[in-house]
Amino acid sequence: xxxxxxxxxxxxxxxxxxxxxxxxxxxxxxxxxxxxxxxxxxxxxxxxxxxxxxxxxxxxxxxxxxxxxxxxxxxxxxxxxxxxxxxxxxxxxxxxxxxxxxxxxxxxxxxxxxxxxxxxxxxxxxxxxxxxxxxxxxxxxxxxxxxxxxxxxxxxxxxxxxxxxxxxxxxxxxxxxxxxxxxxxxxxxxxxxxxxxxxxxxxxxxxxxxxxxxxxxxxxxxxxxxxxxxxxxxxxxxxxxxxxxxxxxxxxxxxxxxxxxxxxxxxxxxxxxxxxxxxxxxxxxxxxxxxxxxxxxxxxxxxxxxxxxxxxxxxxxxxxxxxxxxxxxxxxxxxxxxxxxxxxxxxxxxxxxxxxx
Numbered sequence: 142x143x144x145x146x147x148x149x150x151x152x153x154x155x156x157x158x159x160x161x162x163x164x165x166x167x168x169x170x171x172x173x174x175x176x177x178x179x180x181x182x183x184x185x186x187x188x189x190x191x192x193x194x195x196x197x198x199x200x201x202x203x204x205x206x207x208x209x210x211x212x213x214x215x216x217x218x219x220x221x222x223x224x225x226x227x228x229x230x231x232x233x234x235x236x237x238x239x240x241x242x243x244x245x246x247x248x249x250x251x252x253x254x255x256x257x258x259x260x261x262x263x264x265x266x267x268x269x270x271x272x273x274x275x276x277x278x279x280x281x282x283x284x285x286x287x288x289x290x291x292x293x294x295x296x297x298x299x300x301x302x303x304x305x306x307x308x309x310x311x312x313x314x315x316x317x318x319x320x321x322x323x324x325x326x327x328x329x330x331x332x333x334x335x336x337x338x339x340x341x342x343x344x345x346x347x348x349x350x351x352x353x354x355x356x357x358x359x360x361x362x363x364x365x366x367x368x369x370x371x372x373x374x375x376x377x378x379x380x381x382x383x384x385x386x387x388x389x390x391x392x393x394x395x396x397x398x399x400x401x402x403x404x405x406x407x408x409x410x411x412x413x414x415x416x417x418x419x420x421x422x423x424x425x426x427x428x429x430x431x432x433x434x435x436x437x438x439x440x441x442x443x444x445x446x447x448x449x450x451x452x453x454x455x456x457x458x459x460x461x462x463x464x465x466x467x468x469x470x471x472x473x474x475x476x477x478x479x480x481x482x483x484x485x486x487x488x489x490x491x492x493x494x495x496x497x498x
Contacts, residue, residue: 146464149175149233151200151224152215152368153187154239158313159312159421160215164457166191172459174496180318180352200224204231211236211441211464217244218325218344222251227261229254233268240347240421240484241477244328248481252474260475263460268352268417270456272445273427277415278356280431280443284413290433291409295479296388297358298349298404303397305420324347332497335488338374342392349390349402351480359384364421365486368494376462379463379487410434424449464477489491 148171149163166173175195178184188196197203203212204227211234214221222242225235229251241264242248254264268274273490284290327336354363363383370377376393395401402417418425426448431441456472463470492498 145170145172146461147152147172147174147210148212149173149177149195149197149203149206149209150215150462151203151220152227153180153183153214155313157213157215158187158414159309159311160453161215162187162191162455163311163387164454165213165461167454168458168461171447171457174483175206175209177204179195179320180316183314183316183318186283190314192282201227204228204233209233211325211460213410213460214238214391217323218340220323222247223324223463226254227250229258229260229262232258232265234259236263236265236457236463238265239351239477239480240264240343241377241474242481243326245325245481245485246329247326247476248474248478252295252478254473255413260469261464262473263463263470264474264477265419265456265476266348266351266472267350267452269355270415270459271426271452272450272455273415273429274352274356275414275442276429277404277406277427281356281411282358282428284408284411291356291410293406293408294387296353296383296386296387296405297391297407297409298353299391299402300346300349300417301391301393301395301397301401303395303399303419305400307334307419307422309421309423313368328488330489330498332492335374335492335497339488342375342488346390346392347480347484349392351477352404353381353383353388354479355389356404357383357386359386360476361482363479363483365483368487368491372482374491381483386443421453423451426450426452435447444466 165171176188176193177197177200212228214224214237225237228235338362364382367380377392381388400419404415406413414430415427426445429443433439
């Protein structure tokens with residue numbers, strides 16, 4: 142590995158153009174060499190716009206480029222896992238959007254390719270790279286060690302979504318080309334008629350499961366205890382045991398001008414709360430509140446440092462830094478396997494309670 146990561150990107154869709162391509166191009170240690178896109182006119186327009194030296198009509202062509210060290214991937218949910226596996230099999234390090242996979246079987250195939258070629262996979266759980274969330278995690282860890290607030294009695298994530306684009310002003314190239322239909326990949330046990338609602342819940346709330354696991358240092362120590370969804374297969378509540386802590390996720394969608402998500406960790410003698418910013422609102426990390434009960438009775442509003450940062454930019458920087466340094470990813474493919482398993486467990490219990498399974 143040289144002092145710069147020679148980088149390529151697969152996909153020229155919304156997230157690629159609005160977020161990932163500009164972010165990776167802004168990193169001095171990232172040499173952005175190639176783009177791959179099956180919609181040739183669109184790919185050529187993006188190539189010209191950013192002055193990217195090489196264009197490929199498929200990810201397999203990019204995978205054959207010996208000059209490329211690492212590749213980012215944005216594609217439909219089932220397809221991007223297959224693309225990532227091909228790239229890992231070619232010896233490329235991979236940065237990919239969540240979810241890593243739509244089934245445990247697909248996830249295990251991806252990780253097998255990574256292990257076989259010793260190529261590394263990072264899944265872009267951008268919430269772990271929010272400076273406010275990093276501060277939350279450190280505070281939780283410190284309070285658990287010093288027992289100042291007692292034990293944790295509940296961790297809660299409320300995520301009713303809302304406006305997430307926030308008029309992001311990065312220009313975007315478009316054409317009338319239609320991409321090929323993505324492959325159908327799903328858990329073998331999942332009835333076809335529930336695939337759409339399963340994917341909908343998976344692609345949104347894998348973030349929330351991942352964040353709570355991280356805050357609680359749960360690793361794979363996660364069990365699904367109770368699921369109560371409406372007929373849409375998304376709106377409702379799930380109760381987990383995460384590393385011995387009762388944790389809940391409240392899911393749904395409302396028409397809200399910002400982003401309606403808060404994570405709360407309640408101790409016996411206080412709490413920590415974090416309000417998530419709208420996802421594409423640049424340079425605004427999560428806001429925090431710490432309440433300490435007991436004799437003092439005080440509220441603290443810690444300010445994350447660095448103060449004005451964007452989680453999407455920080456995750457790209459983290460990927461490049463870890464490739465160059467050899468340090469582990471904060472959101473590795475191996476860790477993400479747990480999220481895939483947990484989301485399958487959620488939906489299995491949901492369908493079992495409905496009498497479907």
